[in-house]
Amino acid sequence: MLSQKTSDAAPSAHDRVYRALRSRIMHGQMSPGEALTLRGIGKEFGVSMTxxxxxxxxxxAEGALTLSASGRVSAPELSNERIEELAALRALLEVELASRALPRAHMALIDRLQTINMNVAEMVSKRDAVGYIRTNLEFHRTLYLRAQAPAMLAIAETVWLQLGPTMRALYGRLGRTEPPHNHKLIIAALKAGDEPGLRLAVRSDVTHGLRLLAG
Amino acid sequence: MLSQKTSDAAPSAHDRVYRALRSRIMHGQMSPGEALTLRGIGKEFGVSMTxxxxxxxxxxAEGALTLSASGRVSAPELSNERIEELAALRALLEVELASRALPRAHMALIDRLQTINMNVAEMVSKRDAVGYIRTNLEFHRTLYLRAQAPAMLAIAETVWLQLGPTMRALYGRLGRTEPPHNHKLIIAALKAGDEPGLRLAVRSDVTHGLRLLAG
DNA sequence: CGATTGCTGATGTGATCACAAAGGATCCAT
DNA sequence: ATGGATCCTTTGTGATCACATCAGCAATCG
Known part of the structure; x- marks a missing residue:
């Protein structure tokens, strides 16, 4: 799911458009229900409809956009049931990924996570929703890359993608002053080599924000 | 992932082609590495390249086919690492799905599973690889539908899809006389309301065949 | 004043075409 | 016989076009 082609030497037009739209959706730069048109996309990126x-x-196909019965495309408006299910999926997949990353997590990785986490905190303090979502996902992805499980990571990213448009709505309702407390728990568990603690921390981090959105 | 459109009233051409190819791949009717061409597909289904x-x-995008650097498309040849990872994903997802289905599994469902399981046994005795794969997946899907978790089921089906072309290769090496023993364990656990037993049975069923393929 | 019907512009779909690149076969040289 | 270079066929990509359909809006009627 991550790389359509095994070699990304020659970025084809549709791939460039795909990546741009994907990033926009995953980072919460589209609102749920927001519509897109093929001709509009083509015009924006200087390509044809194809x-x-x-x-x-x-x-x-990845669930990042919804196709109406008439073929119109828009960012999905998720039902509460679906949000809860996607949150459960995040918990299931990311707990496993973190657990697999744990034995390979050396100091260099933990340092990097701490750096990223400072950026997350900065985005929170700046009330930058998009920046917060991006750095937060970067934190998780950096950890999960160590799991050496590309298929699992790809599926997890697909789930992020599906939640993207809903994420910003979440940010709005979220108690915003919250620094990334769970991230510190994750880092502490990594340092201690505490697998049960890590699983719990990841599950909490992933589940907490989405629970109040669904409820 | 399952239904591109929310309403499937008007089956568009690309959807018909998609479904046909998807079924072919998922049921092991394509060999790993087998190539496809756009014009060939168009000719077979009487449509244009579009x-x-x-x-x-x-x-x-769903991982059912692989795109080479030059855009050529073929059924994927999975590495052992990838097969193991996909097997782990199946275990993770399907154990959860079965667990969620358990409290909703009434007698009617169990009867249906037993009927399907007889078909599975018949396919095994007939040495019908495609039929075996199809009925086996039907068994699992029937159970998981009770979990009321469409997103999770869709992802599980994507994993099946990725394993499709490899499945038949598995069937060849597989000790073929094996009747679906684990399926009986699953049914027994459902009858007894035994959740740990169910989780174990599903995990065994999902993991066993694939383990020897990867090894 | 509100609902319904009819119309018009906008939108997705599928076909066709021109083009570039890749793969394979053939031919030649060693 | 074998290795390599060359040519040609096949293949994917992107653009454009014709067509059917849908959404939104306006005019009309109750």
């Missing part, structure tokens, strides 16, 4: 269509179809 | 391309792109 690559625009392929990008959109691919994103629809 | 719907053929969309179907293929969608299947590539």
């Amino acid at each position: 690559p625009a269509r392929e990008s959109v179809r691919r994103l629809v | 719907p053929a391309r969309e179907s293929v792109r969608r299947l590539v």
Whole structure:
């Protein structure tokens, strides 16, 4: 799911469009229900309808966009049931990924996570929703990359993608002064080599924000 | 992932092609490495390259097909690491799905599972690889549908899809006389309301065959 | 004043075409 | 016989076009 081609030497037009839209969706730069048109995308990226269509179809296949019965495409408006299910999926997958990353997590990685976490805190203090989502996902991805489980990570990213448009809405309702407390628990558990603690911390981090959105 | 459109009233050309190819891949009717061409697909289904391309792109996005650097498309040849990872994913997801289905599993469902299981046994005795794969997946899907977790089920089916072309290769090496013993354990655990037993049985069923393929 | 019907612009779909690149086969040289 | 270079066929990509359909809006009627 991450890289369509095994070699990304020649970025085709549809791939460029795909990546741009994907990033926009995953980072909460689209609101739920917001519509897109093929001709509009084509115009924005200077391509014809063909690559625009392929990008959109691919994103629809990944659940990042919704296709209405008439073929109109828009960012999904998730039901509470679906949000809860996606949150459960995040918990299931990311706990496993973190657990697999734990034995390989050396100091260099933990340092990097702490640096990223400072950026997360900065985004929170700046009330930068998009920046917060991006750095937060970067924190998780950096950890999970150590799990050496690309298929699992790809699926986890697909779940993030599906939650993207809903994320910003979450940020709005969220008690914003919250520094990333759970991230510190994750880092502490990594340092201590405490697997049960790590699993719990990841589960809490992933579940907490989404629970209040669904409820 | 399952239904591209919320309403499947008007089956568009690319959707028809997509479904046909998807079924072919998932049921092991394509060998790993087998190539496809857009014009060939178009000719086979009586459509132009456009719907053929969309179907293929969608299947590539789902990991059901592999796109070479030059855009050529073929059924994936999975590495052992990837097979093991996909097996782990199946275990993770399907144990959860079974666990969620358990409290909702009434007698009617168990009866249905037993009927399907007879078909599985029949396919095994007939040495029908495709039929075996199809009925086996039907067994699992029937159970998981009770979990009321469409997103999770969709992801599980994506994993099945990725394993599809490899499945038949598995069947060849598999001790074929094996009747679906683990399926009986699953049914027994469902009858007894035994959640730990169910989790173990599902994990064994999902993991066993794939382990020897990867090893 | 509100609901319904009819219309118009906008939108997705699929076909076709031109083009570039890749793969394979053939031919030649060693 | 074998290795390599060359040519040609096949293949994917992206653009454009014709067509059917849908959404939104306006005019009309109750």
